[in-house]
Amino acid sequence: MGRQSIPPRSGTAFRLSAGDTLWVIDPEGVQVADLLAYNANDVREVISNGRTFDYAETIKLTTGHVLYSNRSRPMLTIVEDTVGTHDFLLTPCSKATFEHFYPGQPVHRGCFGNLAEALAPYGISEDDIPVAFNCFMNVPVGADGAITVQPPLSKAGDFLRLRAEMDLIIGLTACSAYASNGGSFKPIDYEVEQAN
Amino acid sequence: MGRQSIPPRSGTAFRLSAGDTLWVIDPEGVQVADLLAYNANDVREVISNGRTFDYAETIKLTTGHVLYSNRSRPMLTIVEDTVGTHDFLLTPCSKATFEHFYPGQPVHRGCFGNLAEALAPYGISEDDIPVAFNCFMNVPVGADGAITVQPPLSKAGDFLRLRAEMDLIIGLTACSAYASNGGSFKPIDYEVEQAN
Numbered sequence: 001m002g003r004q005s006i007p008p009r010s011g012t013a014f015r016l017s018a019g020d021t022l023w024v025i026d027p028e029g030v031q032v033a034d035l036l037a038y039n040a041n042d043v044r045e046v047i048s049n050g051r052t053f054d055y056a057e058t059i060k061l062t063t064g065h066v067l068y069s070n071r072s073r074p075m076l077t078i079v080e081d082t083v084g085t086h087d088f089l090l091t092p093c094s095k096a097t098f099e100h101f102y103p104g105q106p107v108h109r110g111c112f113g114n115l116a117e118a119l120a121p122y123g124i125s126e127d128d129i130p131v132a133f134n135c136f137m138n139v140p141v142g143a144d145g146a147i148t149v150q151p152p153l154s155k156a157g158d159f160l161r162l163r164a165e166m167d168l169i170i171g172l173t174a175c176s177a178y179a180s181n182g183g184s185f186k187p188i189d190y191e192v193e194q195a196n
Numbered sequence: 197m198g199r200q201s202i203p204p205r206s207g208t209a210f211r212l213s214a215g216d217t218l219w220v221i222d223p224e225g226v227q228v229a230d231l232l233a234y235n236a237n238d239v240r241e242v243i244s245n246g247r248t249f250d251y252a253e254t255i256k257l258t259t260g261h262v263l264y265s266n267r268s269r270p271m272l273t274i275v276e277d278t279v280g281t282h283d284f285l286l287t288p289c290s291k292a293t294f295e296h297f298y299p300g301q302p303v304h305r306g307c308f309g310n311l312a313e314a315l316a317p318y319g320i321s322e323d324d325i326p327v328a329f330n331c332f333m334n335v336p337v338g339a340d341g342a343i344t345v346q347p348p349l350s351k352a353g354d355f356l357r358l359r360a361e362m363d364l365i366i367g368l369t370a371c372s373a374y375a376s377n378g379g380s381f382k383p384i385d386y387e388v389e390q391a392n
Contacts, residue, residue, distance in 0.1 A: 049246065050287035050327035053343060055296065059285065060341025070323060072292035089255065091246035096268035100251065127266060130326065131246035141337055145256025147249060 001192065006033070008185035011114030011173035013122060015040055016164045019195030021079065024135050024172065024188065029156040031186040032175035034092045034111040034132035036119070037067065037075045040167035043124050045069045047076075049088045049131040059141070061086060066165070067133055075168060080161035083154045087137035089147065092129065093177040102178055111173040122169045132171075135160050137180055151182035197388065202229070204381035207310030207369035209318060211236055212360045215391030217275065220331050220368065222384065225352040228376045229384040230288045230307040230328035232315070232367035233263065233271045239320050239365060241265045243272075245284040245327040255337070257282060262361070263329055271364060276357035279350045283333035285343065288325065289373040298374055307369040318365045328367075331356050333376055347378035 005027070006012055011034075016022055024033050039045035051068040053059055061067070062084045067076040091097075094112035098105070116126045136152040174188040175181050201223075202208055207230075212218055220229050235241035247264040249255055257263070258280045263272040287293075290308035294301070312322045332348040370384040371377050 044323040048287065048327075050285060053285050054287055054293055057343055058341045059337060059343060070287075070325075072290065072296075089246065089249050091244065091250055091266075094268065097250055100268075127240040129266070131244075141255060141341075143339070145254045145337075147253055147255060 003189055003191045006172060006174040006188045006190065008174050008187055009108065009176040011111060011118045011171060013118035013169060013171045016168045016170050016192060017195065018164050018166050020164045021193040022162045022164065022170065023159050023191040023193065024162070025157070025159040025190060026136055026152070026154040027156060027189045028186045029154055029158065030152050030182045031154065031188060032137040032152055032180045033135040033188040034115065034173045034175060035135055036115060036129065036132050036171035038122070038124060038169040039069065040169050043122060043128065043169060045071050045073070046128065046130055047133060052088065059088065061088060074165040076162040076164060078160060079163050082158045083136055083160070085136070085138050085153045087134040087139040088131060089139055090131065090134065092132050092173070093175070093180070105178065108176045110176045114173050114176065115171045119169070119171050124169070149179040199385055199387045202368060202370040202384045202386065204370050204383055205304065205372040207307060207314045207367060209314035209365060209367045212364040212366050212388060213391065214360050214362050216360045217389040218358045218360065218366065219355050219387040219389065220358070220384065221353070221355040221386060222332055222348070222350040223352060224382045225350055225354065226348050226378045227350065227382040227384060228333040228348055228371035229331040230311065230369045230371065231331055232311060232325065232328050234318070234320060234365040235265065236363035236365050239318060239324065241267050241269070242324065242326055243329060248284065255284065257284060270361040272358040272360060274356060275359050278354045279332055279356070281332070281334050281349050283330040283335040284327060285335055286327065286330065288328050288369070289371070289376070301374065304372045306372045310369050310372065311367045315365070315367050320365070345375040
């Protein structure tokens with residue numbers, strides 16, 4: 001199907017078969033893409049930051065690391081990463097987080113709302129949305145545990161390449177929050193390279 | 197009902213009403229208790245490490261911090277904490293994590309299995325178990341993001357006191373893993389102080 005574009009402040013969902021490779025590309029640089037993964041045959045199995053941290057023994061995930069499900073099974077392997085800084089601590093921005101972090105600014109349903117709408121046709125509802133793997137999101141953790149949301153380190157054309165380890169439903173966004181992308185809203189591109 | 201004891205390598209579940217205070221006590225020191233919370237009126241609403249990190253802007257949670265649900269609502273407020281070091285990154289130990297981290301040692305169903313059994317009467321199943329708030333668990337994060345499981349800093353009699361901000365179902369364990377409690381298995385005590 002070639003390269004697809006997710007317009008600014010929107011999201012999409014699609015099927016990814018075991019063995020397929022997903023490219024998540026930041027076409028303009030300094031943008032975030034929230035990535036969710038569900039077992040296509042049983043969407044109660046979902047990506048888990050905690051299980052992934054357990055097995056990776058780090059919160060800084062990059063090439064070679066595996067993203068695990070809540071059932072301790074590999075969902076995606078990061079096979080190439082031109083950035084090296086992503087976030088797996090924070091939940092997708094939502095109406096509630098907009099109201100909290102940006103008082104007085106226009107409220108948006110955020111990646112959370114965009115993911116919920118895109119995933120609904122697959123039988124996935126808001127309560128089924130956990131912490132996403134936030135591609136390119138830059139959230140340094142201080143020595144005291146404090147976290148701050150900084151502009152992504154991605155430059156135009158940077159990408160993540162991930163291999164599906166099972167049949168998956170993927171949710172993917174072009175981030176809607178003010179802080180996480182340095183204050184501007186940009187698209188995210190993706191491409192699926194089929195195994196067969 | 198007075199002070200209760202959770203025997204080593206086991207778990208329990210109980211109801212906590214809005215306004216009640218829960219004491220989680222480490223009676224012997226250097227032990228971990230995995231804590232889960234669900235909205236008693238709709239168990240699809242559950243404690244969320246990501247939402248909590250969002251609002252607290254730190255991964256180091258202690259007195260004054262609020263533990264949030266996946267719906268961005270306060271579930272529990274930490275009103276007193278004599279230790280100051282807990283973990284909210286890692287999932288409850290399970291059969292799979294035992295097999296991974298302790299090859300050749302006896303496999304245990306872990307806090308995950310104990311929580312699943314204790315929560316089943318409330319209509320909560322394995323797939324509904326997210327990252328727990330791991331009371332007293334000591335998981336330093338290195339400057340490079342690496343995480344290690346160290347013995348808890350809790351001494352005999354140390355405790356956490358948490359106030360329920362909504363009617364809750366609580367799951368609570370005395371940890372079963374080898375590494376997280378310094379190699380020995382001990383009980384955890386708790387007590388509910390009712391608001392009315």
